[in-house]
Amino acid sequence: MSQSETEYLQGKADEEYKHGWTTDIKTEKAPKGLSEDIVRYISNRKDEPEWLLEWRLKAFRHFKQRIESGEYPGWAHLDYEEPDFQDISYFSAPDQKAQYDSLDEVPDEILETFERLGIPLEEQKALTGVAVDAVMDSVSVATTFKEKLEEEGVLFMSFGEAAKEHPDIVRKHLGTVIPYTDNLYAALNSAVFSDGSFVYVPEGVDCPMELSTYFRINEQGTGQFERTLIVAEPDSYVSYLEGCTAPMRKENQLHAAVVELIAHEDAEIKYSTIQNWYPGDPDTGEGGVYNLVTKRGLCKGDNSKISWTQLETGSAVTQKYPSVILAGDDSVGEFYSVAFTKGHQQADTGTKMQHLGKNTKSTIISKGISADLADNSYRGLVKVSKNADNARNFSQCDSMLLGDQCGAHTYPYIEIGNPSAQVEHEATTSKVGEDQMFYCHSRGLGEEEALKLIVNGFCKEILAELPMEFAVEAKELLAIELEGSVG
């Protein structure tokens, strides 16, 4: 962003401030509360085009209507206090200040975790927020990547930039998969989303690298209401990874992101998530992140494919159902998930596969592991509509219990309206087999090592779906999470 733009932005913000409220704008943080003014303020600060503001306002009005009618999505198997939407600050400008001057100042336990996860030194700096000039290398790596992407014509930028630079593409696709009327949190996100990622892969292009938010970490600060839009034009391929294995402490308790994927004819999108946010105080569960996300992909063209892979180990409350609408004929949807909950964590996660086109296929493999006092639910829908001839689905949801105070639940919805559909669903719930443990012991493995090995085997088919470099870290992450769960 050039200097003049920044100035312009600042000017705009100050202007708005005059009419608005009395908080010191220099804190770069909007006052608490949600109103049309706040929505306008956010849009203004981000220098957005008029149509986007209008869209946000429509979403806001819809949100308000839902709140006023007393609606709150309380149907999931989750027990937490409804957030007070007027007690949240909906905008804070990206914090450019470094948290630390060098890695030496970073607390030892964080570094130790990094070490064990095998995260390279430069990335460690980026993740902990060590001063920018100290991570020059990673910035230059990012620049090289960007050049390479530009060569191929792949657009990869923040949502805010995209709205300004490629309004036609954004406008055409925004809200088409997840309209703001979809649910309360989608409406909220649509009204106040801070920023997020935008990926556009042109026709016939295989994106030359795994895209991840990793190397953008310093220019990020996308805040609590992220919005991601990925568009894959015909015959293209892109793999996107969100989050990282490193433990992330988030400032805000409520996170309501929206992710929309659109795959045209013969295109494939692979979306992987690793989420390890602050789960709250291990003894009381207080202060953890509420991760309430709406994710949906649309297989718009024939022969398209969308695949979701997720490893969820963090957050106090997780509620997300990455879904695929299989509209194109011969399209494929996949969902691979490992959700690990311990302490006071609660997760209600799963997927929806909506078969609309002919010869569509979907695969769901979900592994839930629950320890301590945690509750872990799988909730999914497989819907085969009347005209979706020859639809095929295979679902497998396995749960493992690592303690007698935790819970594991499965709520699969299967709705079939076509005789040619072949749908299979199976689910099991059990604890770690005594015979498996015994075998490991007899081979000289201790309790904890044995448990790690068995859990790893339990999750193997999911972790194998992650991009290679992350699969290794993910495995380590699970091992770290498992520590102290033996008993």
Next chain:
Amino acid sequence: MPTTLDTDVRPEDRFVSAFKVNHGQTLNGTSASIAQQREHAIERFAQLGLPTKEQEAYKYTNLATVIDRPYTLPLSPEMPAVTEEDIAPFEIDDLNAHRLVLVNGRVHEGLSDIGDLPSGVIISSLDRAGQEHPDVVEEHYGAYVDFEDDAMAALNTAFVQDGAFVYVPSGTLLEKPVFVLHVHAGEEDLLIQPRHLFVVEDGAVAQIIEKQHSLTDARTFTNTVTEMYAGRDANLQHSITQHQGDHASQVMTTAGYHRDNSTLTSNLFSLSGEVVRNNQTLTPDGEHCESNLYGLVLGKGDMHVDNHTLVDHVHADCASNELYKHILNDRSTAVFNGKVFVHRDSQRIDAYQQNDSMVLTNEANIYTKPELEIYADDVLCSHGATSGQIDREGLFYLRTRGLTENRARILMLQAFAQEVLDEIRNDAVKAHITGVVRDRLARSFT
């Protein structure tokens, strides 16, 4: 005095005013506890209201369309004329049983043929049992079905009058099965609410075979509540066939409660009906219990069958099995919601659940939701659900053996259904239902 429901007012209010009008017409009017329960039930019903599609439990089943009709509530015993010949077609060949016949929800003593009973065994109407054996009735009545959150069970409790009653005392083996035949008769559109109570004491063994049929084309809505109790080491086999025709709708709530080392088995066959909703709950409250739920749905026409089952594992060291199969033809719809609930400390539970469906046409629909809710770690619980069509390779094989396409299809579907039929322990009943299923399948493809 019969009361006709006035369709101009809110459906809930119709029942509340009918309750007031017919205050005195009730089961065992002298029992203070039953009277009190009725008062509480109508209050609860008024608060809860009739189930709507907004509620998760009725997401796929719209009761309003079938309950919102000007039915007659027959509150006093007016028995339409039904003869032996009328009910003859509903008999089961070679079934040597104690027969109890209910016409419009009330026991018809003239048609019933109880025969000789081992000492202590009681087979009668609930109404009579309430007067003659108030101790047994009051101990078990209302103890196993919970109407606090169930409007239909509350409604039944408020209007309770009569139903079947079976009591088998400790250590008694009831050799012959009890055959309970329900028929609807008369010209009026009826809303009837039978209430059944089956008590099998410690170490006793009994088989109860229920069949529901209709002699009328009038529209009927039946809201049944059945309570079953099996004591320690007892074995109760319960089977029910729902075959009342296209004008009959029903909500059937069954609550089975059983103690240590006992076995409680339910076989359910839904063969016809307009809207049929079955809520079956089994609660094995003791160690080494075996709870079995088997069901077969043959959908035809616009039939809508919704089976909700719950196996509530409140006690450790138990096993449960569940198998439901659907064959859906024409525009029929089936809903299956099977839930296995394992409470904290209910360790070493072995729970198995399977639901398989065959959807034969584009207009038929299946909505299935096999749920597990588990709070204990040392368990082995699994569920599976499949939906598909007749296996092509199987069909091809049968064609190569010289079967026509239709014959091959019928054979494949019969084999599909057989797994459920095989769970029937009574040979006469098994032969009878297998025959009915075979005829139905044969008719579907000719």
